Amino acid sequence: MTLILGLEGTAWNLSAALVSEERAVYEAESTYKPLHGGIHPREAAQHHASELKKVVSRAFRGAEKEGFSLRDIDAIAFSQGPGMGPCLRTVATAARALSISLNTPLIGVNHCIAHIEIGRWRCGTKDPVVLYVSGANSQVLAYRSGRYRILGETLDIGIGNALDKLARYLGLSHPGGPKIEELASKGAEYVYMPYVVKGMDLSFSGLTTSAKDAINLHHHKTEDVCYSFQETAFAMLTEVTERAMAHLCKDEMLLAGGVGANRRLQQMLQTMCHDRGANFYVPENKYLKDNGTMIAYLGLLMFNSGNTTPIEKSAVNPNYRPDEVEVTWRDVE
């Protein structure tokens, strides 16, 4: 039986989890909360460094209660990127130290693909078009010929960061997404926002500026502005996802990443899928946000397909793109 330890810490959530032969055994986490403003990379990395020992020990104790021992661990998986450099380096250093002390292989995992694979696993969807929306990332992807191909993506900031920026402007604490969702649910009047789709790509930074102007210069109600922001951004994402499904003739769609928790986004995608006779899938919220279980699970898939990372190739990559990864655990169709 295979047992993998997964370490996640690309941004604000530090998490350690153990996954055995496709069962989530135990997960422990500690979340950095900025005192004000957004995530400060160095402060987040310092949070991870000071919490790592506690979080990993909690995961080990939890696994022991489930009947596993440290000697059962077959490999240490960690988020190699994309993410914030100082955070990635802190967690990678811990992963290397654990790999050496437990004498087990290391597995560098692409964080975006971990989001996709945990969604496929939890929802039982086989070959979906994926909409991956998180703080820093917004991508539409699908698997083809040994790789996850990026069909469309943001040209500037991720949708989560765009929402967080607007929230910060409104004096709301991080993470802003859920608070904007709450305000948007009370809005009714649509205010003009720039709808920027270029081919299969998207742009969100103008939306934040436009939302600020709508409040500041044009004195629209905050609730209406949040509502309009969501309607515009989510319609853009739904349009590009639908076009990808149409071009590839796929009838499954998977939502991944922290922004996937938004009920209005889920509703729009659900409607789009329903209208074209496709199935819409979204995992539980705890597997949408950054978590160690998804890193351990992708580590397990990679380990079982003979894909480990020698220490000299374990350097982190803050701009690691999912299409750089050779997928060794899926059939080439």
Ligand code: AMP
């Ligand atoms: P991740 O990077 O995958 O952990 O996702 C974090 C991002 O998800 C942050 O930008 C949050 O503001 C955003 N987020 C979390 N919950 C929601 C929600 N209900 N609606 C919109 N955005 C959300």
Ligand code: MG
């Ligand atoms: Mg993420």
